Amino acid sequence: MLMEVKKELKFILLSIKYNLAREMTNKVTFLTNIIFMILNNAAFLIEWIIFFSIKDNIGGYGLKDVVLLWGLASGTYAICFLFFGAVQELPNLIMNGKIDSFLVQPKNVLISILTSKTKVSAIGDLIYSYILLFIYGFSIKNFLFFTLFIVTGGIIVTSIATIFGSLAFYITKADTLTGNVMGTMLNFDTYPEGIFKGAIRILFYTIIPISFAVYMPLNILKEFEIIKFIAVIIFTLFITLIAFLSFYKGLKKYSSGNLMSARV
Amino acid sequence: MNNVIEVKKLSKSFKVKVKEKGFIGSLKSIVKPKYKTIKAVNNISFNVEKGEIIAFIGPNGAGKSTTIKMLTGILYNDAGSISVMGIDPTKKRKKLAYEIGTVFGQKEQLWTHLTPYDNFKFFGAIYDIPEYVVEKKIKEFIEIFELSEFINTPVRNLSLGQRIRCEIVASLIHEPKILFLDEPTIGLDPVVKENIRTLIKRMNKEYKTTIFLTSHDVGDIEKLCKRVIIINKGEVVLDDSMENLKYHYLNKKIIEVKMKEKVNLDDSKGITILKDKGYNLKLEVDTKKTSISEALKKLDSDKIIDINISNVPLESIITNIYKGEK
Structure with a gap:
Protein backbone atom coordinates (compact mmCIF):
# COMPACT_ATOMS: atom_id res chain seq x y z
CA MET A 1 0.00 0.00 0.00
CA LEU A 2 2.74 2.43 1.06
CA MET A 3 4.79 1.42 -1.97
CA GLU A 4 1.75 2.11 -4.18
CA VAL A 5 1.34 5.61 -2.67
CA LYS A 6 5.05 6.27 -3.19
CA LYS A 7 4.80 5.21 -6.84
CA GLU A 8 1.76 7.46 -7.41
CA LEU A 9 3.49 10.45 -5.80
CA LYS A 10 6.57 9.85 -7.95
CA PHE A 11 4.30 9.69 -10.99
CA ILE A 12 2.54 12.97 -10.06
CA LEU A 13 5.89 14.77 -9.80
CA LEU A 14 7.05 13.26 -13.07
CA SER A 15 3.85 14.38 -14.81
CA ILE A 16 4.37 17.95 -13.53
CA LYS A 17 7.98 17.82 -14.73
CA TYR A 18 6.91 16.75 -18.22
CA ASN A 19 3.99 19.21 -18.25
CA LEU A 20 6.37 22.04 -17.42
CA ALA A 21 8.87 20.79 -20.01
CA ARG A 22 6.06 20.97 -22.55
CA GLU A 23 5.02 24.47 -21.48
CA MET A 24 8.63 25.68 -21.57
CA THR A 25 8.86 24.93 -25.28
CA ASN A 26 7.65 28.50 -25.70
CA LYS A 27 9.80 30.53 -23.34
CA VAL A 28 8.05 33.89 -23.91
CA THR A 29 4.53 32.55 -23.28
CA PHE A 30 5.81 30.61 -20.28
CA LEU A 31 7.33 33.66 -18.58
CA THR A 32 4.61 36.16 -19.49
CA ASN A 33 1.94 33.79 -18.16
CA ILE A 34 3.67 33.75 -14.77
CA ILE A 35 4.42 37.48 -14.62
CA PHE A 36 0.93 38.56 -15.73
CA MET A 37 -0.73 36.31 -13.17
CA ILE A 38 1.30 37.99 -10.40
CA LEU A 39 0.41 41.45 -11.75
CA ASN A 40 -3.24 40.48 -12.15
CA ASN A 41 -3.43 39.32 -8.53
CA ALA A 42 -1.58 42.42 -7.32
CA ALA A 43 -4.17 44.65 -8.98
CA PHE A 44 -6.91 43.20 -6.74
CA LEU A 45 -4.82 43.85 -3.63
CA ILE A 46 -4.51 47.50 -4.61
CA GLU A 47 -8.34 47.68 -4.62
CA TRP A 48 -8.36 46.38 -1.03
CA ILE A 49 -5.71 48.87 0.05
CA ILE A 50 -8.03 51.62 -1.24
CA PHE A 51 -11.03 50.07 0.60
CA PHE A 52 -9.09 49.93 3.87
CA SER A 53 -7.97 53.52 3.47
CA ILE A 54 -11.68 54.38 3.76
CA LYS A 55 -12.69 51.82 6.41
CA ASP A 56 -10.50 50.02 8.99
CA ASN A 57 -12.61 46.92 9.32
CA ILE A 58 -14.49 45.06 6.62
CA GLY A 59 -16.43 41.96 7.70
CA GLY A 60 -14.18 41.59 10.75
CA TYR A 61 -11.00 41.64 8.62
CA GLY A 62 -8.20 44.20 8.61
CA LEU A 63 -5.84 44.77 5.65
CA LYS A 64 -3.35 42.24 7.05
CA ASP A 65 -6.08 39.58 7.21
CA VAL A 66 -7.09 40.25 3.61
CA VAL A 67 -3.44 39.93 2.59
CA LEU A 68 -3.36 36.49 4.24
CA LEU A 69 -6.75 35.58 2.73
CA TRP A 70 -5.49 36.40 -0.75
CA GLY A 71 -2.28 34.50 -0.05
CA LEU A 72 -4.21 31.39 0.97
CA ALA A 73 -6.68 31.68 -1.92
CA SER A 74 -3.92 32.18 -4.52
CA GLY A 75 -1.88 29.33 -3.06
CA THR A 76 -4.91 27.05 -2.98
CA TYR A 77 -5.65 27.59 -6.67
CA ALA A 78 -1.94 27.41 -7.48
CA ILE A 79 -1.73 23.92 -5.99
CA CYS A 80 -4.94 22.88 -7.75
CA PHE A 81 -3.85 24.04 -11.21
CA LEU A 82 -0.14 23.26 -10.84
CA PHE A 83 -0.67 19.64 -9.82
CA PHE A 84 -4.15 18.86 -11.08
CA GLY A 85 -4.45 21.28 -14.00
CA ALA A 86 -6.75 19.04 -16.04
CA VAL A 87 -9.51 19.09 -13.40
CA GLN A 88 -11.43 21.77 -15.30
CA GLU A 89 -11.33 19.62 -18.43
CA LEU A 90 -12.48 16.44 -16.68
CA PRO A 91 -16.16 16.69 -17.77
CA ASN A 92 -15.17 17.34 -21.39
CA LEU A 93 -12.76 14.42 -21.41
CA ILE A 94 -15.49 12.16 -20.03
CA MET A 95 -18.21 13.43 -22.38
CA ASN A 96 -16.03 13.11 -25.46
CA GLY A 97 -14.71 9.67 -24.51
CA LYS A 98 -11.13 10.84 -24.24
CA ILE A 99 -9.95 9.02 -21.15
CA ASP A 100 -9.12 5.76 -22.93
CA SER A 101 -5.36 6.33 -22.93
CA PHE A 102 -5.40 6.83 -19.14
CA LEU A 103 -7.40 3.65 -18.63
CA VAL A 104 -4.77 1.44 -20.26
CA GLN A 105 -1.99 2.71 -18.00
CA PRO A 106 -1.09 0.94 -14.75
CA LYS A 107 -1.68 4.03 -12.68
CA ASN A 108 -4.63 5.49 -10.82
CA VAL A 109 -6.91 6.76 -13.62
CA LEU A 110 -8.18 9.84 -11.81
CA ILE A 111 -4.70 10.96 -10.73
CA SER A 112 -3.33 10.31 -14.24
CA ILE A 113 -6.07 12.45 -15.79
CA LEU A 114 -5.86 15.31 -13.29
CA THR A 115 -2.06 15.53 -13.46
CA SER A 116 -1.94 15.39 -17.26
CA LYS A 117 -1.99 19.17 -17.48
CA THR A 118 -0.36 22.04 -15.61
CA LYS A 119 -1.43 25.66 -15.86
CA VAL A 120 1.70 27.77 -16.05
CA SER A 121 -0.13 30.76 -14.56
CA ALA A 122 -0.40 28.67 -11.36
CA ILE A 123 3.34 29.26 -10.84
CA GLY A 124 2.55 32.99 -10.77
CA ASP A 125 -0.21 32.32 -8.23
CA LEU A 126 2.17 30.28 -6.08
CA ILE A 127 4.94 32.92 -6.10
CA TYR A 128 2.35 35.61 -5.33
CA SER A 129 0.90 33.60 -2.44
CA TYR A 130 4.31 33.34 -0.72
CA ILE A 131 5.03 37.04 -1.35
CA LEU A 132 1.79 37.77 0.52
CA LEU A 133 2.82 35.41 3.34
CA PHE A 134 6.03 37.43 3.70
CA ILE A 135 4.01 40.66 3.76
CA TYR A 136 1.65 39.17 6.39
CA GLY A 137 4.52 38.05 8.59
CA PHE A 138 7.04 35.32 8.00
CA SER A 139 7.94 32.74 10.60
CA ILE A 140 8.82 29.05 10.29
CA LYS A 141 5.51 28.18 11.96
CA ASN A 142 3.52 30.40 9.57
CA PHE A 143 5.44 29.03 6.59
CA LEU A 144 4.76 25.41 7.50
CA PHE A 145 1.07 25.93 8.31
CA PHE A 146 0.60 28.11 5.23
CA THR A 147 2.18 25.43 2.99
CA LEU A 148 0.07 22.70 4.58
CA PHE A 149 -3.14 24.71 4.14
CA ILE A 150 -2.59 25.63 0.52
CA VAL A 151 -2.06 21.92 -0.12
CA THR A 152 -5.26 20.93 1.74
CA GLY A 153 -7.09 23.84 0.05
CA GLY A 154 -5.84 22.74 -3.37
CA ILE A 155 -6.98 19.20 -2.71
CA ILE A 156 -10.41 20.40 -1.52
CA VAL A 157 -10.95 22.57 -4.64
CA THR A 158 -9.76 19.72 -6.90
CA SER A 159 -12.03 17.25 -5.12
CA ILE A 160 -15.11 19.47 -5.45
CA ALA A 161 -14.40 20.03 -9.14
CA THR A 162 -13.91 16.27 -9.58
CA ILE A 163 -17.22 15.47 -7.87
CA PHE A 164 -19.12 17.90 -10.11
CA GLY A 165 -17.04 16.91 -13.15
CA SER A 166 -17.88 13.23 -12.59
CA LEU A 167 -21.53 14.08 -13.20
CA ALA A 168 -20.50 14.07 -16.88
CA PHE A 169 -20.77 10.28 -16.71
CA TYR A 170 -24.52 10.75 -16.25
CA ILE A 171 -25.49 14.15 -17.71
CA THR A 172 -24.35 16.36 -20.55
CA LYS A 173 -23.12 19.91 -19.98
CA ALA A 174 -21.51 18.98 -16.66
CA ASP A 175 -18.59 21.13 -17.84
CA THR A 176 -20.68 24.29 -17.39
CA LEU A 177 -21.71 23.16 -13.91
CA THR A 178 -18.09 22.44 -12.91
CA GLY A 179 -16.98 25.79 -14.31
CA ASN A 180 -19.71 27.59 -12.36
CA VAL A 181 -18.86 25.84 -9.09
CA MET A 182 -15.15 26.59 -9.44
CA GLY A 183 -15.89 30.18 -10.41
CA THR A 184 -18.20 30.59 -7.42
CA MET A 185 -15.57 29.23 -5.03
CA LEU A 186 -12.94 31.51 -6.48
CA ASN A 187 -15.20 34.57 -6.27
CA PHE A 188 -16.32 34.04 -2.69
CA ASP A 189 -13.02 33.06 -1.08
CA THR A 190 -11.32 36.37 -1.75
CA TYR A 191 -13.79 38.32 0.41
CA PRO A 192 -13.80 38.51 4.22
CA GLU A 193 -15.90 35.73 5.73
CA GLY A 194 -17.80 38.15 7.98
CA ILE A 195 -19.62 39.90 5.12
CA PHE A 196 -21.55 36.72 4.32
CA LYS A 197 -24.55 35.82 6.46
CA GLY A 198 -27.22 33.11 6.80
CA ALA A 199 -27.73 30.51 4.09
CA ILE A 200 -24.57 31.46 2.22
CA ARG A 201 -22.54 30.52 5.29
CA ILE A 202 -24.13 27.03 5.16
CA LEU A 203 -22.99 26.73 1.53
CA PHE A 204 -19.42 27.48 2.63
CA TYR A 205 -19.42 24.35 4.77
CA THR A 206 -21.22 22.10 2.26
CA ILE A 207 -21.51 22.48 -1.53
CA ILE A 208 -18.80 25.10 -1.89
CA PRO A 209 -16.67 24.32 1.17
CA ILE A 210 -14.39 27.34 1.08
CA SER A 211 -14.54 27.56 4.86
CA PHE A 212 -12.40 24.40 5.06
CA ALA A 213 -10.21 25.52 2.15
CA VAL A 214 -9.49 29.11 3.17
CA TYR A 215 -11.40 30.65 6.12
CA MET A 216 -10.58 28.04 8.78
CA PRO A 217 -6.88 27.90 7.76
CA LEU A 218 -6.80 31.72 8.02
CA ASN A 219 -8.23 31.60 11.53
CA ILE A 220 -5.76 28.86 12.53
CA LEU A 221 -2.83 30.92 11.21
CA LYS A 222 -4.08 33.89 13.22
CA GLU A 223 -4.77 31.83 16.34
CA PHE A 224 -4.13 28.11 16.52
CA GLU A 225 -7.11 25.96 17.51
CA ILE A 226 -6.66 22.20 17.48
CA ILE A 227 -10.38 21.53 16.76
CA LYS A 228 -10.29 23.65 13.61
CA PHE A 229 -6.99 22.07 12.56
CA ILE A 230 -8.41 18.54 12.89
CA ALA A 231 -11.61 19.63 11.09
CA VAL A 232 -9.60 20.88 8.08
CA ILE A 233 -7.53 17.70 7.87
CA ILE A 234 -10.51 15.36 8.31
CA PHE A 235 -12.62 17.30 5.80
CA THR A 236 -9.77 17.17 3.24
CA LEU A 237 -9.50 13.40 3.61
CA PHE A 238 -13.29 13.01 3.52
CA ILE A 239 -13.83 15.12 0.38
CA THR A 240 -10.91 13.37 -1.36
CA LEU A 241 -12.52 10.01 -0.65
CA ILE A 242 -15.88 11.26 -1.98
CA ALA A 243 -14.15 12.55 -5.14
CA PHE A 244 -12.53 9.17 -5.81
CA LEU A 245 -15.78 7.29 -5.09
CA SER A 246 -17.80 9.62 -7.38
CA PHE A 247 -15.33 9.23 -10.22
CA TYR A 248 -14.98 5.47 -9.98
CA LYS A 249 -18.72 4.93 -9.62
CA GLY A 250 -19.25 7.02 -12.74
CA LEU A 251 -16.43 5.28 -14.60
CA LYS A 252 -18.57 2.14 -14.81
CA LYS A 253 -20.93 4.19 -17.01
CA TYR A 254 -18.10 5.44 -19.24
CA SER A 255 -18.93 4.86 -22.88
CA SER A 256 -15.65 5.90 -24.54
CA GLY A 257 -15.78 7.31 -28.07
CA ASN A 258 -14.24 7.20 -31.49
CA LEU A 259 -13.36 10.86 -31.95
CA MET A 260 -9.99 11.58 -33.49
CA SER A 261 -7.84 13.08 -30.77
CA ALA A 262 -4.33 14.13 -29.93
CA ARG A 263 -2.55 14.57 -26.62
CA VAL A 264 -1.15 18.09 -26.73
CA MET B 1 -3.50 -24.95 -26.21
CA LYS B 12 -22.34 -4.93 -24.13
CA SER B 13 -25.20 -2.48 -24.73
CA PHE B 14 -25.30 1.29 -24.84
CA LYS B 15 -28.23 3.45 -23.84
CA VAL B 16 -28.65 6.25 -26.36
CA LYS B 17 -30.90 9.25 -25.96
CA VAL B 18 -33.40 9.66 -28.79
CA LYS B 19 -34.33 13.23 -29.70
CA GLU B 20 -37.07 14.31 -32.06
CA LYS B 21 -36.36 16.89 -34.74
CA GLY B 22 -36.09 20.63 -34.08
CA PHE B 23 -36.58 22.90 -31.09
CA ILE B 24 -39.82 21.23 -29.96
CA GLY B 25 -37.99 17.92 -30.03
CA SER B 26 -35.30 19.39 -27.77
CA LEU B 27 -37.96 20.63 -25.32
CA LYS B 28 -39.67 17.23 -25.29
CA SER B 29 -36.37 15.49 -24.61
CA ILE B 30 -35.88 17.68 -21.54
CA VAL B 31 -39.38 17.01 -20.14
CA LYS B 32 -39.62 13.35 -21.09
CA PRO B 33 -36.35 11.96 -22.38
CA LYS B 34 -36.56 8.83 -24.50
CA TYR B 35 -33.81 6.26 -24.75
CA LYS B 36 -33.09 3.31 -26.96
CA THR B 37 -30.72 0.45 -26.23
CA ILE B 38 -28.13 -0.48 -28.82
CA LYS B 39 -26.54 -3.89 -28.54
CA ALA B 40 -22.95 -3.21 -29.56
CA LEU B 110 2.26 10.39 -27.17
CA TRP B 111 2.78 13.94 -25.92
CA THR B 112 3.04 15.94 -29.12
CA HIS B 113 5.30 18.67 -27.70
CA LEU B 114 7.89 16.19 -26.46
CA THR B 115 10.38 14.18 -28.49
CA PRO B 116 9.93 10.42 -28.98
CA TYR B 117 12.92 9.95 -26.63
CA ASP B 118 11.23 11.92 -23.81
CA ASN B 119 7.94 10.17 -24.50
CA PHE B 120 9.56 6.74 -24.23
CA LYS B 121 11.18 7.77 -20.93
CA PHE B 122 7.80 8.99 -19.63
CA PHE B 123 6.13 5.73 -20.66
CA GLY B 124 8.95 3.82 -18.97
CA ALA B 125 8.22 5.69 -15.74
CA ILE B 126 4.50 5.00 -16.05
CA TYR B 127 5.33 1.29 -16.04
CA ASP B 128 7.81 1.69 -13.13
CA ILE B 129 10.76 0.54 -15.24
CA PRO B 130 14.17 1.59 -13.82
CA GLU B 131 15.75 4.42 -15.82
CA TYR B 132 18.81 2.44 -16.93
CA VAL B 133 16.55 -0.31 -18.30
CA VAL B 134 14.49 2.28 -20.24
CA GLU B 135 17.69 3.80 -21.67
CA LYS B 136 18.80 0.34 -22.80
CA LYS B 137 15.40 -0.39 -24.31
CA ILE B 138 15.33 2.91 -26.20
CA LYS B 139 18.76 2.16 -27.68
CA GLU B 140 17.51 -1.27 -28.76
CA PHE B 141 14.33 0.19 -30.30
CA ILE B 142 16.26 2.89 -32.16
CA GLU B 143 18.28 0.17 -33.81
CA ILE B 144 15.55 -2.38 -34.50
CA PHE B 145 12.86 0.05 -35.61
CA GLU B 146 15.18 2.59 -37.28
CA LEU B 147 14.21 5.64 -35.23
CA SER B 148 17.59 7.41 -35.07
CA GLU B 149 16.60 10.00 -37.68
CA PHE B 150 13.79 11.52 -35.61
CA ILE B 151 14.28 10.31 -32.03
CA ASN B 152 14.97 13.88 -30.86
CA THR B 153 12.36 15.68 -32.97
CA PRO B 154 9.16 16.79 -31.21
CA VAL B 155 6.30 14.43 -32.08
CA ARG B 156 4.23 17.29 -33.51
CA ASN B 157 6.87 17.73 -36.24
CA LEU B 158 6.89 14.08 -37.29
CA SER B 159 5.11 12.71 -40.33
CA LEU B 160 2.04 10.56 -39.67
CA GLY B 161 4.01 7.42 -40.52
CA GLN B 162 6.85 8.30 -38.14
CA ARG B 163 4.34 9.17 -35.44
CA ILE B 164 2.48 5.85 -35.71
CA ARG B 165 5.85 4.08 -35.65
CA CYS B 166 6.68 5.87 -32.39
CA GLU B 167 3.18 5.13 -30.99
CA ILE B 168 3.75 1.43 -31.60
CA VAL B 169 7.28 1.51 -30.15
CA ALA B 170 6.04 3.42 -27.07
CA TYR B 247 -10.04 -22.14 -49.47
CA HIS B 248 -13.76 -21.96 -48.72
CA TYR B 249 -14.45 -18.61 -50.23
CA LEU B 250 -12.05 -18.67 -53.14
CA ASN B 251 -14.06 -21.21 -55.13
CA LYS B 252 -14.88 -18.42 -57.51
CA LYS B 253 -12.35 -17.43 -60.16
CA ILE B 254 -12.30 -14.43 -62.41
CA ILE B 255 -11.38 -15.03 -66.09
CA GLU B 256 -10.53 -12.00 -68.18
CA VAL B 257 -10.03 -12.69 -71.91
CA LYS B 258 -9.20 -10.59 -74.92
CA MET B 259 -10.47 -12.19 -78.16
CA LYS B 260 -9.64 -11.72 -81.84
CA GLU B 261 -13.33 -11.88 -82.71
CA LYS B 262 -16.58 -11.02 -80.98
CA VAL B 263 -17.96 -13.83 -78.81
CA ASN B 264 -21.59 -14.30 -77.89
CA LEU B 265 -21.70 -15.92 -74.50
CA ASP B 266 -24.59 -16.08 -72.03
CA ASP B 267 -24.75 -16.93 -68.34
CA SER B 268 -24.74 -20.69 -67.86
CA LYS B 269 -24.31 -23.16 -65.00
CA GLY B 270 -21.49 -21.82 -62.80
CA ILE B 271 -20.54 -19.08 -65.26
CA THR B 272 -21.59 -15.47 -64.83
CA ILE B 273 -20.75 -12.81 -67.37
CA LEU B 274 -19.51 -9.82 -65.38
CA LYS B 275 -18.50 -7.65 -68.33
CA ASP B 276 -19.02 -8.09 -72.08
CA LYS B 277 -17.43 -5.54 -74.36
CA GLY B 278 -17.45 -7.70 -77.46
CA TYR B 279 -13.75 -8.45 -77.75
CA ASN B 280 -13.11 -8.21 -74.02
CA LEU B 281 -14.90 -10.49 -71.60
CA LYS B 282 -14.89 -10.84 -67.83
CA LEU B 283 -16.40 -14.04 -66.42
CA GLU B 284 -16.88 -15.34 -62.92
CA VAL B 285 -16.61 -19.12 -62.65
CA ASP B 286 -17.96 -20.97 -59.65
CA THR B 287 -15.61 -23.96 -59.53
CA LYS B 288 -18.02 -25.84 -57.31
CA LYS B 289 -20.46 -25.98 -60.22
CA THR B 290 -18.20 -26.02 -63.23
CA SER B 291 -14.47 -26.40 -63.82
CA ILE B 292 -12.19 -23.79 -65.34
CA SER B 293 -11.49 -26.11 -68.32
CA GLU B 294 -15.23 -26.42 -68.97
CA ALA B 295 -15.53 -22.67 -68.95
CA LEU B 296 -12.59 -22.28 -71.30
CA LYS B 297 -14.12 -24.78 -73.72
CA LYS B 298 -16.88 -22.26 -74.32
CA LEU B 299 -14.27 -19.94 -75.77
CA ASP B 300 -12.44 -20.70 -79.02
CA SER B 301 -8.87 -21.10 -77.76
CA ASP B 302 -7.40 -20.21 -81.20
CA LYS B 303 -8.99 -16.79 -80.98
CA ILE B 304 -7.73 -15.87 -77.53
CA ILE B 305 -5.16 -13.04 -77.63
CA ASP B 306 -4.66 -12.75 -73.90
CA ILE B 307 -6.08 -14.42 -70.79
CA ASN B 308 -5.86 -13.80 -67.07
CA ILE B 309 -7.30 -16.12 -64.40
CA SER B 310 -7.38 -14.72 -60.89
CA ASN B 311 -8.92 -15.26 -57.49
CA VAL B 312 -11.77 -13.07 -56.27
CA PRO B 313 -10.07 -10.29 -54.25
CA LEU B 314 -10.08 -10.87 -50.47
CA GLU B 315 -11.80 -7.50 -50.14
CA SER B 316 -14.81 -8.80 -52.11
CA ILE B 317 -14.87 -11.97 -50.04
CA ILE B 318 -14.93 -9.98 -46.81
CA THR B 319 -17.57 -7.61 -48.16
CA ASN B 320 -19.75 -10.60 -49.07
CA ILE B 321 -19.31 -12.04 -45.58
CA TYR B 322 -20.29 -8.67 -44.10
CA LYS B 323 -23.40 -8.77 -46.28
CA GLY B 324 -24.16 -12.30 -45.13
CA GLU B 325 -23.51 -13.91 -48.53
CA LYS B 326 -21.46 -17.11 -48.72
Missing part, protein backbone atom coordinates in the same frame (compact mmCIF):
# COMPACT_ATOMS: atom_id res chain seq x y z
CA ASN B 2 -2.09 -21.85 -24.62
CA ASN B 3 -4.80 -19.21 -24.65
CA VAL B 4 -3.84 -15.66 -23.73
CA ILE B 5 -7.34 -14.31 -24.40
CA GLU B 6 -10.54 -16.14 -23.50
CA VAL B 7 -13.88 -14.49 -24.20
CA LYS B 8 -17.12 -16.22 -23.28
CA LYS B 9 -20.63 -15.01 -24.13
CA LEU B 10 -19.56 -11.38 -23.99
CA SER B 11 -22.23 -8.69 -24.37
CA VAL B 41 -21.65 -6.67 -28.74
CA ASN B 42 -24.00 -9.63 -28.53
CA ASN B 43 -22.97 -12.90 -26.93
CA ILE B 44 -19.59 -13.40 -28.59
CA SER B 45 -17.03 -16.05 -27.68
CA PHE B 46 -13.50 -16.69 -28.94
CA ASN B 47 -9.99 -17.55 -27.79
CA VAL B 48 -6.60 -16.27 -28.89
CA GLU B 49 -3.46 -18.35 -28.53
CA LYS B 50 -0.05 -17.09 -27.46
CA GLY B 51 2.02 -15.67 -30.34
CA GLU B 52 -0.89 -15.44 -32.79
CA ILE B 53 -1.44 -12.47 -35.09
CA ILE B 54 -5.18 -12.27 -35.31
CA ALA B 55 -7.35 -10.00 -37.43
CA PHE B 56 -10.51 -8.86 -35.72
CA ILE B 57 -12.48 -7.21 -38.46
CA GLY B 58 -15.93 -6.00 -39.36
CA PRO B 59 -17.77 -3.06 -40.92
CA ASN B 60 -18.12 0.26 -39.09
CA GLY B 61 -20.30 -0.07 -36.00
CA ALA B 62 -19.88 -3.86 -35.91
CA GLY B 63 -18.58 -3.85 -32.33
CA LYS B 64 -14.83 -4.23 -32.95
CA SER B 65 -13.66 -1.23 -30.93
CA THR B 66 -16.17 -1.95 -28.16
CA THR B 67 -14.77 -5.49 -27.87
CA ILE B 68 -11.15 -4.24 -27.82
CA LYS B 69 -12.09 -1.67 -25.20
CA MET B 70 -13.61 -4.36 -23.02
CA LEU B 71 -10.55 -6.58 -23.47
CA THR B 72 -8.25 -3.75 -22.42
CA GLY B 73 -10.32 -2.65 -19.42
CA ILE B 74 -11.56 0.63 -20.91
CA LEU B 75 -15.20 -0.45 -20.93
CA TYR B 76 -17.15 -2.68 -18.56
CA ASN B 77 -19.06 -5.61 -20.04
CA ASP B 78 -22.77 -6.18 -19.33
CA ALA B 79 -22.60 -9.96 -19.48
CA GLY B 80 -20.16 -12.78 -20.17
CA SER B 81 -16.58 -13.18 -19.07
CA ILE B 82 -13.17 -12.00 -20.27
CA SER B 83 -9.79 -13.35 -19.34
CA VAL B 84 -6.68 -11.67 -20.74
CA MET B 85 -3.44 -13.32 -19.57
CA GLY B 86 -5.61 -14.90 -16.89
CA ILE B 87 -6.73 -11.47 -15.65
CA ASP B 88 -10.27 -10.09 -15.57
CA PRO B 89 -9.91 -6.55 -17.04
CA THR B 90 -12.84 -5.18 -15.03
CA LYS B 91 -11.33 -6.31 -11.73
CA LYS B 92 -7.56 -5.96 -12.20
CA ARG B 93 -7.20 -3.18 -14.75
CA LYS B 94 -3.84 -1.94 -13.42
CA LYS B 95 -2.35 -5.45 -13.28
CA LEU B 96 -3.52 -6.07 -16.84
CA ALA B 97 -1.94 -2.81 -18.05
CA TYR B 98 1.54 -4.24 -17.35
CA GLU B 99 0.78 -7.21 -19.62
CA ILE B 100 -0.78 -5.45 -22.62
CA GLY B 101 0.04 -2.63 -25.01
CA THR B 102 -2.46 -0.61 -27.02
CA VAL B 103 -2.25 1.52 -30.12
CA PHE B 104 -5.33 3.33 -31.32
CA GLY B 105 -4.61 4.66 -34.81
CA GLN B 106 -7.09 7.47 -34.34
CA LYS B 107 -5.98 8.51 -30.86
CA GLU B 108 -2.58 9.75 -29.91
CA GLN B 109 -1.02 8.56 -26.70
CA SER B 171 3.49 0.68 -26.47
CA LEU B 172 6.34 -1.86 -26.39
CA ILE B 173 8.47 -0.17 -23.74
CA HIS B 174 7.12 -2.46 -20.99
CA GLU B 175 7.41 -5.57 -23.20
CA PRO B 176 3.70 -6.39 -23.33
CA LYS B 177 2.66 -9.97 -23.96
CA ILE B 178 -0.30 -8.86 -26.08
CA LEU B 179 -0.54 -5.82 -28.32
CA PHE B 180 -3.92 -4.45 -29.33
CA LEU B 181 -3.73 -2.47 -32.55
CA ASP B 182 -6.87 -0.59 -33.56
CA GLU B 183 -6.49 0.50 -37.19
CA PRO B 184 -2.76 1.22 -36.96
CA THR B 185 -2.36 1.99 -40.67
CA ILE B 186 -5.28 4.40 -41.03
CA GLY B 187 -4.42 7.34 -43.26
CA LEU B 188 -0.95 6.09 -44.20
CA ASP B 189 0.52 5.87 -47.69
CA PRO B 190 1.34 2.40 -49.14
CA VAL B 191 5.10 2.64 -48.40
CA VAL B 192 4.58 3.63 -44.77
CA LYS B 193 1.87 0.98 -44.40
CA GLU B 194 4.40 -1.60 -45.54
CA ASN B 195 6.91 -0.26 -42.97
CA ILE B 196 4.37 -0.55 -40.18
CA ARG B 197 3.48 -4.10 -41.25
CA THR B 198 7.16 -5.06 -41.22
CA LEU B 199 7.45 -3.54 -37.74
CA ILE B 200 4.45 -5.53 -36.50
CA LYS B 201 5.85 -8.75 -37.98
CA ARG B 202 9.24 -8.08 -36.41
CA MET B 203 7.63 -7.44 -33.05
CA ASN B 204 5.80 -10.74 -33.25
CA LYS B 205 8.99 -12.55 -34.26
CA GLU B 206 11.52 -10.85 -31.96
CA TYR B 207 9.43 -10.48 -28.82
CA LYS B 208 6.83 -13.25 -29.40
CA THR B 209 4.13 -10.63 -28.87
CA THR B 210 0.56 -11.74 -29.54
CA ILE B 211 -1.04 -9.25 -31.92
CA PHE B 212 -4.75 -8.47 -31.87
CA LEU B 213 -5.40 -6.30 -34.89
CA THR B 214 -8.41 -4.47 -36.24
CA SER B 215 -8.18 -2.87 -39.63
CA HIS B 216 -10.26 -1.97 -42.63
CA ASP B 217 -7.20 -2.49 -44.79
CA VAL B 218 -7.30 -5.89 -46.44
CA GLY B 219 -3.55 -5.62 -47.07
CA ASP B 220 -2.92 -5.56 -43.30
CA ILE B 221 -5.05 -8.63 -42.80
CA GLU B 222 -3.69 -10.57 -45.76
CA LYS B 223 -0.04 -9.81 -45.10
CA LEU B 224 0.00 -10.12 -41.32
CA CYS B 225 -2.66 -12.45 -40.01
CA LYS B 226 -2.97 -16.20 -40.00
CA ARG B 227 -6.39 -16.14 -38.40
CA VAL B 228 -9.39 -13.91 -38.85
CA ILE B 229 -12.45 -13.24 -36.74
CA ILE B 230 -15.21 -11.34 -38.51
CA ILE B 231 -17.76 -9.55 -36.39
CA ASN B 232 -20.93 -7.97 -37.71
CA LYS B 233 -23.85 -6.39 -35.84
CA GLY B 234 -22.21 -7.40 -32.58
CA GLU B 235 -21.94 -11.08 -33.44
CA VAL B 236 -19.07 -13.27 -34.61
CA VAL B 237 -19.95 -14.33 -38.15
CA LEU B 238 -16.68 -16.09 -38.92
CA ASP B 239 -13.72 -17.37 -36.92
CA ASP B 240 -11.32 -19.25 -39.13
CA SER B 241 -7.75 -19.44 -40.37
CA MET B 242 -6.83 -17.23 -43.31
CA GLU B 243 -6.03 -20.40 -45.25
CA ASN B 244 -9.50 -21.85 -44.69
CA LEU B 245 -11.13 -18.52 -45.45
CA LYS B 246 -9.42 -18.43 -48.80
